[in-house]
Amino acid sequence: MAGPLGKDLLGIAPLSADQIRLVLDTAVPFREISERAIKKVPTLRGATIVNLFFEASTRTRISFEFAEKRLSADTVNVAAAGSSVSKGETLVDTARNLEAMKIDMVVIRHSASGAARFLAERIESNVINAGDGTNEHPTQALLDMLTLRDRFGDLTGKRICIVGDVLHSRVARSNIWGLTKLGAEVAVCGPRSLLPNAIEAMGVTVFNRIEEAIEWADALNVLRLQLERMQAGYIPSLREYNRVFGVTGARLEKAPRDLVILHPGPMNRGVEIDSDVADGPHSVILDQVTNGVAVRMAVLYLLAGGKPELAEAAKKGNA
Amino acid sequence: MTTKPTTVLDARALDRTLRRMADQIVELNAGCENLVIVGIQRRGVQLAERIVRIIEAQEKVQVASGALDITLYRDDLQTVGPRPVVGATSLPWALDDQRVVIIDDVLYTGRTVRAALDELADFGRPSRIALAVLIDRGGRELPIHADIVGRRIDVAPGQRVDVFIEELDGRDEVLIASRNEEG
Numbered sequence: 025m026a027g028p029l030g031k032d033l034l035g036i037a038p039l040s041a042d043q044i045r046l047v048l049d050t051a052v053p054f055r056e057i058s059e060r061a062i063k064k065v066p067t068l069r070g071a072t073i074v075n076l077f078f079e080a081s082t083r084t085r086i087s088f089e090f091a092e093k094r095l096s097a098d099t100v101n102v103a104a105a106g107s108s109v110s111k112g113e114t115l116v117d118t119a120r121n122l123e124a125m126k127i128d129m130v131v132i133r134h135s136a137s138g139a140a141r142f143l144a145e146r147i148e149s150n151v152i153n154a155g156d157g158t159n160e161h162p163t164q165a166l167l168d169m170l171t172l173r174d175r176f177g178d179l180t181g182k183r184i185c186i187v188g189d190v191l192h193s194r195v196a197r198s199n200i201w202g203l204t205k206l207g208a209e210v211a212v213c214g215p216r217s218l219l220p221n222a223i224e225a226m227g228v229t230v231f232n233r234i235e236e237a238i239e240w241a242d243a244l245n246v247l248r249l250q251l252e253r254m255q256a257g258y259i260p261s262l263r264e265y266n267r268v269f270g271v272t273g274a275r276l277e278k279a280p281r282d283l284v285i286l287h288p289g290p291m292n293r294g295v296e297i298d299s300d301v302a303d304g305p306h307s308v309i310l311d312q313v314t315n316g317v318a319v320r321m322a323v324l325y326l327l328a329g330g331k332p333e334l335a336e337a338a339k340k341g342n343a
Numbered sequence: 344m345t346t347k348p349t350t351v352l353d354a355r356a357l358d359r360t361l362r363r364m365a366d367q368i369v370e371l372n373a374g375c376e377n378l379v380i381v382g383i384q385r386r387g388v389q390l391a392e393r394i395v396r397i398i399e400a401q402e403k404v405q406v407a408s409g410a411l412d413i414t415l416y417r418d419d420l421q422t423v424g425p426r427p428v429v430g431a432t433s434l435p436w437a438l439d440d441q442r443v444v445i446i447d448d449v450l451y452t453g454r455t456v457r458a459a460l461d462e463l464a465d466f467g468r469p470s471r472i473a474l475a476v477l478i479d480r481g482g483r484e485l486p487i488h489a490d491i492v493g494r495r496i497d498v499a500p501g502q503r504v505d506v507f508i509e510e511l512d513g514r515d516e517v518l519i520a521s522r523n524e525e526g
Contacts, residue, residue: 027424053412053429062465065415095415325415326425 029326032144032151035160036201044202048170050322051315057094058317068097068328071128076118077154078104078134083289083313084154084164088131091320097129115139119147129327132156137194150327158192163323164288165198167316169206171308172243174315175284180207185237186228187271188247188296189218189258195288199245200226213237214269217258234269238276243284246271249296262295273300282306289313351478351496351504354515360493361390364475365397367491371473372442375404379438379469383447383459384412384430389510390477391446409434411445416458438467444491448506450476453487478517480504 028046029039036044057065073092077085085101092099102118113121119130129150132140137157144151155161169179176182184203190196190212203210204227211229212219213236224230231237237244249265259265266272276283285297285307293299302309352360372378375398382391388410395408412430417423445459456474463472475491480498498504498519505518 050429053431056432057415060465061467064465066461067415067420325429328420328425 027326027328029323031327032140032153033162033323033327034140034144034151034153036162036165036198036205037160039162039202039205041205041207044166044169044205047166047319047322047326048173050326051166051170051318054318054321054325055314057321058090058314063094064096065094066096067325068092068095071097071328072126073097073099073129073131073324074122074127075099075101075154076122076130076132077102078115078132078139079155081133081154083316084133084161087313087316088152088154088163088320090317091324094317095321095324097324100127115143116146119143123147123149129324152323152327155194158194158197160198161194162198163316163320164195165202166323167312167319168195168199168245168286168288169202170315170319171286171312172203172208172284174311175308176242178207179203181209183209183211183240183242184245185211185213185231185241185243186245186247187213187234187237187269189249189253190214190223190247191218191220191258192250192253193247195245196247197226200228204228211237211240215259215265218253234271234275235278238271238279238283241283242281243286244271245286245288246297248288248290249292251292262292266295266298270294270296270298271301272298273304276301276304276306284308286312348505348518348520350516350518351494352515352517357477357515357517360477361393362397364477364491364493365394365401368394368444368473368475369398369402371490372444375402375406377441377470378406379436379441379443380406380408381411381434381443381445381459381463382408383445383455384410384414384432386506386508386511387411387445387447389508390448392510394446394475407436407441409436411459411462413455413458413462416462418454418458432462434466438463438469440468440470443469443472445472445474446476447474448477449504450474450479450487450489450492451482451504453483453485456487457485477506478504 127149131152131154133154134156137159139156140151140153153162186196200210211231213231213234285301287309380391380395382388395406398406410433412432414426414429473490476489477493479489479492479495501522502519503522505520507514507516509515
């Protein structure tokens with residue numbers, strides 16, 4: 025029953041470059057569906073998808089829900105708060121109970137790294153990782169890559185710098201794996217306290233000064249600075265972070281070329297990114313949101329269906 | 344079983360057939376008013392473009408046209424699984440009260456046309472939908488028929504019809520080949 029991506033989408037690390045390209049190529053025609061008056065195709069009619077969100081999320085959850093609904097799937101949202109999870113039920117028990125109600129796919133977000141894989145190994149439904157701890161957020165990386173490809177065409181040799189809290193960022197990890205597989209050059213830039221030790225082993229360049237990153241890059245992917253990092257002592261203050269690492273109009277003006285600006289959202293305007301940049305002509309932040317729905321439709325489509333034993337039976341019936 | 348492929352249409356015959364189909368489309372619609380020609384991905388799209396060019400040259404009018412990819416409307420996702428390549432759908436015209444003619448290369452089981460009819464319904468309510476195909480090879484599994492047929496041939500289930508067109512394949516030709524020669 026494994027389709028072109030296998031049973032699950034757990035991360036970018038296990039994917040081949042061809043599989044990544046397949047998702048991006050498939051996402052392109054899906055964009056047109058969201059432009060139609062009737063924004064719906066019958067592809068996943070009859071499939072039931074559970075969105076299991078153990079961690080707060082607005083954009084990703086809504087984006088998945090739009091993608092599911094535009095493919096005609098039936099969807100159920102389970103949030104940790106107010107569900108049996110808050111009564112102490114384990115992840116596996118929650119999922120097994122859902123499976124007993126005959127579901128086809130689970131989209132899971134969880135604060136524990138590896139939660140998606142743990143679930144995928146224990147249930148028969150397709151599992152899509154919508155963010156697990158500090159491990160991976162594959163659909164975010166895929167939509168970032170699609171947005172960059174829209175701008176650059178081929179990503180080979182393009183220079184993408186990820187700016188900010190790389191240490192805690194599953195978006196950064198998924199992006200680094202994906203972009204390097206597609207042949208891009210990847211760098212990271214941020215305070216040393218927010219960069220993982222031995223990050224160079226992932227094949228990236230490290231910049232300690234944002235000015236150097238801006239001079240080097242074709243695009244910046246500016247990460248959200250989690251405000252609780254300040255309380256935890258990783259950075260002295262938000263104001264200082266903005267002064268040293270903030271992506272500002274004044275800094276970009278000195279760049280040798282126009283930089284494409286990405287941000288996975290939600291933004292802290294005036295902290296990691298200034299409003300004139302976020303709303304500027306080279307910002308593709310809203311294109312990322314549009315592409316997010318298309319990429320998730322592509323992933324759902326590529327994981328769905330494909331029961332070879334049924335196909336064989338159908339063929340015999342036809343002959 | 345290695346029978347040599349037989350040519351059904353060569354380049355000149357294909358061109359003649361398309362010209363006749365273009366004439367029949369104009370005749371069927373009593374002109375070009377509200378006419379929209381829609382090709383089915385893949386080769387139907389290029390055949391539709393040629394038919395549009397022929398009609399435009401003869402009738403001295405502009406004819407609306409579009410492309411339809413029916414992959415997402417197939418009825419075999421659960422069995423066969425996802426087709427890896429989804430083509431583009433582009434229907435830049437409101438289809439309400441239009442006279443739509445669907446163009447496809449080969450009509451066989453009718454399942455593609457069934458999917459196309461479902462998809463068109465999501466774009467509006469045409470006053471009429473007609474079907475024009477280059478080859479009707481028989482073997483229908485649904486109650487669907489073509490209004491305009493380029494060439495009707497009987498093809499055994501073990502054989503397939505290959506349509507080659509200049510735009511995608513570098514040559515114009517229609518062949519019958521046995522199925523086990525499939526690449």
